[in-house]
Amino acid sequence: MLKKIIDKDTVQGFMEAKNITASYAKTFYTASLFLDRDKRYAAYSIYAVCRISDNAVDDPKETQIAKKQAEKIKNDIETAYGQDELRDPLLKAFRETTTFYNIPKQYFDELLQGISLDLTKNRYNDFKELYDYCYKVAGVVGLMMLKIFGSKDPLAQKHAIEMGVAMQLTNILRDIREDFERGRIYLPQDEMKQFNIVERSISGEETDARTQAFLSFQIERARDYYNRASTGIDMIADKRCAFVACIMKDMYAGILGQIEKNGYNVFKKRAYVPFTRKCAIILKRLVTRPCR
Numbered sequence: 001m002l003k004k005i006i007d008k009d010t011v012q013g014f015m016e017a018k019n020i021t022a023s024y025a026k027t028f029y030t031a032s033l034f035l036d037r038d039k040r041y042a043a044y045s046i047y048a049v050c051r052i053s054d055n056a057v058d059d060p061k062e063t064q065i066a067k068k069q070a071e072k073i074k075n076d077i078e079t080a081y082g083q084d085e086l087r088d089p090l091l092k093a094f095r096e097t098t099t100f101y102n103i104p105k106q107y108f109d110e111l112l113q114g115i116s117l118d119l120t121k122n123r124y125n126d127f128k129e130l131y132d133y134c135y136k137v138a139g140v141v142g143l144m145m146l147k148i149f150g151s152k153d154p155l156a157q158k159h160a161i162e163m164g165v166a167m168q169l170t171n172i173l174r175d176i177r178e179d180f181e182r183g184r185i186y187l188p189q190d191e192m193k194q195f196n197i198v199e200r201s202i203s204g205e206e207t208d209a210r211t212q213a214f215l216s217f218q219i220e221r222a223r224d225y226y227n228r229a230s231t232g233i234d235m236i237a238d239k240r241c242a243f244v245a246c247i248m249k250d251m252y253a254g255i256l257g258q259i260e261k262n263g264y265n266v267f268k269k270r271a272y273v274p275f276t277r278k279c280a281i282i283l284k285r286l287v288t289r290p291c292r
Contacts, residue, residue, distance in 0.1 A: 013093030017048035138168035159232020166225035246291030
């Protein structure tokens with residue numbers, strides 16, 4: 001793809017997307033280095049637009065500004081999928097990718113629907129509601145990446161969604177404190193009641209036995225989604241793409257292990273996988289196949 005591009009603005013757009021990815025998605029950026037160049041930069045262009053869309057609604061105190069930004073992003077995507085001339089380098093790179101890999105606009109429509117929920121919804125009654133949110137903000141991103149990675153098995157789509165949902169559930173557990181400070185709780189309200197968890201329990205205080213049991217339950221569900229998603233990784237024909245999907249799964253799932261290692265105290269210590277651990281995951285997967 002990039003080899004055929006002579007438009008300097010489009011190339012500049014891909015470079016901009018690379019920088020956005022490197023700044024905001026260090027785990028994915030590390031894993032992406034194992035992709036061939038064209039797929040790597042295509043993935044960057046998709047991630048960059050998704051990240052900009054998500055950033056638009058980060059501040060719940062500026063709802064009107066966020067709505068205008070979200071509307072602009074929606075219009076930009078509409079334009080990128082149209083025939084009008086583009087001036088924005090990033091949108092040019094985005095159009096090049098979505099056209100070359102035949103990524104449906106529907107995926108971005110659903111993504112924006114999910115992101116817009118952050119402007120109107122800050123609690124989720126049950127996991128069904130939460131799953132719908134996770135599907136829209138992350139499951140469809142899995143489908144976008146699958147279009148770039150490629151697979152001839154229709155079941156791969158189901159597993160790509162599971163991977164996206166697993167990663168979003170991991171983000172939710174890692175970011176409980178930050179989300180709470182923004183007035184948002186992405187944990188099913190009915191399950192909080194089941195474990196006798198009140199909102200002040202996740203306000204930054206020390207974890208108790210009930211909170212640990214509750215978080216353990218959430219972690220096991222996320223792991224179940226990772227396990228199911230693993231089947232889809234074997235359906236990716238391109239070995240380099242399958243390898244990247246595999247180490248992404250391992251690295252992200254590793255955050256769950258770090259939460260446990262930190263005594264489930266997600267309120268005072270943000271869980272992350274150290275770079276040395278990421279390197280160990282890569283080395284292990286270089287000699288271990290398949291990704292299960």
